[in-house]
Amino acid sequence: MSDAVDAIIGQWVKERPDVAQDLWPVQLFARVQRLARVVEKSAKAAAAAHGVEYGEFDVLTTLQRSGPPYALTAGALLKASMVTSGAITNRIDRMEAKNLVERVRDGEDRRTIKIRLTDHGHDVTRAAFTDHLANYARLLADMDRDLITKTGDGLRQLLEALGDTGIE
Amino acid sequence: MSDAVDAIIGQWVKERPDVAQDLWPVQLFARVQRLARVVEKSAKAAAAAHGVEYGEFDVLTTLQRSGPPYALTAGALLKASMVTSGAITNRIDRMEAKNLVERVRDGEDRRTIKIRLTDHGHDVTRAAFTDHLANYARLLADMDRDLITKTGDGLRQLLEALGDTGIE
DNA sequence: TGCTTTTATCTCAACGTTGAGATTATCAAG
DNA sequence: CTTGATAATCTCAACGTTGAGATAAAAGCA
Known part of the structure; x- marks a missing residue:
């Protein structure tokens, strides 16, 4: 199985083999970015209805x-x-x-x-x-509930490491 | 351990107990959204330097x-x-x-x-x-590399399910 | 050939955000 | 008190995006 980000990384490996070993953060961050846009677009529509x-x-x-x-x-x-x-x-x-x-x-x-x-x-x-x-x-x-929970847990650890720990 | 999203969900459980059982997608999507903003802000600065x-x-x-x-x-x-x-x-x-x-x-x-x-x-x-x-x-x-890989894999499955599969 | 539909890009006014600076109020020190 | 520093909010021009509509070319079809 593959998604848009797999395709993007495949392009980079071909075009920039010199940075191929530095692409590992992309598989995470590019997905975070794309998912955020998809979800936000949907959320905007839900808000607009009100x-x-x-x-x-x-x-x-x-x-x-x-x-x-x-x-x-x-x-x-x-x-x-x-x-x-x-x-x-x-x-x-x-x-x-x-x-x-x-x-x-x-x-x-x-x-x-x-x-x-x-x-x-x-x-x-x-x-x-x-x-x-x-x-x-x-x-x-x-979606599988367990996958959702585990993925959310992974993101929580990332956010903690980046200092996003409180809402004041 | 807890992050900003745990705090937010805690507030909702108190204030809207009637929807407490519907908050499970929030722990994923709110983190995706927050992480996207943190990463994008950082990426903007990197681009601006050029x-x-x-x-x-x-x-x-x-x-x-x-x-x-x-x-x-x-x-x-x-x-x-x-x-x-x-x-x-x-x-x-x-x-x-x-x-x-x-x-x-x-x-x-x-x-x-x-x-x-x-x-x-x-x-x-x-x-x-x-x-x-x-x-x-x-x-x-x-960050632990294995956690990054696993979290990215989870996001890939989500993106596939939402139809984000090609870059054309 | 003419006519309609489809496709690709651009136009432009409305909109929301940015971010430095202005404004106003509080606090700390003498 | 008075002065200077700090803090909270607002102002506003510049900026980028949205999205419906305009423009122009190509394709489909009589």
Whole structure:
């Protein structure tokens, strides 16, 4: 059996035999990259069905899983999202206009603001996340559960080694 | 041992116990997504050191690994790149301005154009790809080789099941 | 030959992200 | 207090991508 990445590596071995022994990370990282794109494309469609961009969906779920009172600072959302500060500001602006979240000034530190899920934001998040999980399950419908677990465990060890250990 | 994704799943189990049994795909897909971002960020920096955007680097390597005569149609690059047509046109425009590639009309079919690596494009690609592999190796420096192989194999099976089997 | 359909590429406005810098507030030291 | 340093958020122009539509050529078919 072979996939697109096997074909790509085969091309490199032919064209760049001088680096053939350095291609071993490619079989992992190229697959991670391709799988991420396939899954993200599917997830975007699932989010769009609920009227939100994928980046907005990310903010919604981060707030919901943080638990009561469903409010985090812009800085916390920034760290959780792996994007830059301008992107977070824009996302919050758009989501505020859609009445999904609201900006609340923090009494303690007036530099910080908290982003809080509105009731409407809660409803959208619950529905969208449920659909999101159904979509995930559909993608993996025919796969062996044990393989999924083992592969996920391997990725966890990689992420730990790369320092991706906390969500703050 | 635990990583950021374990923490995220822990939050969901608490906040949405009603979907706790549907979270199993998350431990895989969330890791794929996070790892892809970490690796891509690193790869972008490696490409930038050679004066090219990551998307441009993708076009360069696709052309180089295709072998002589190092020329593909815009359509072939489109399929290989997993982006939309406008993005490919823009990338080629920018790369042509940088003298990395040149557009060549195909004698047979005047609708198609071939994108061909220039000599300069060849040089940049060789150097950038060598650095790219060194960067990959650095990221995996402390990892067990067998784990990397097994995890990559798991991802291959997933990609095959999702139909990502050819590069055309 | 003419007509329609299909194929390949490009156009362009809307969109989201980047990232350096600006703004405003807090903290630490004297 | 006042000054300087630090911290949190926002601003904004530049950038790359999206995706529907336009353009143009080729292929299929009467």
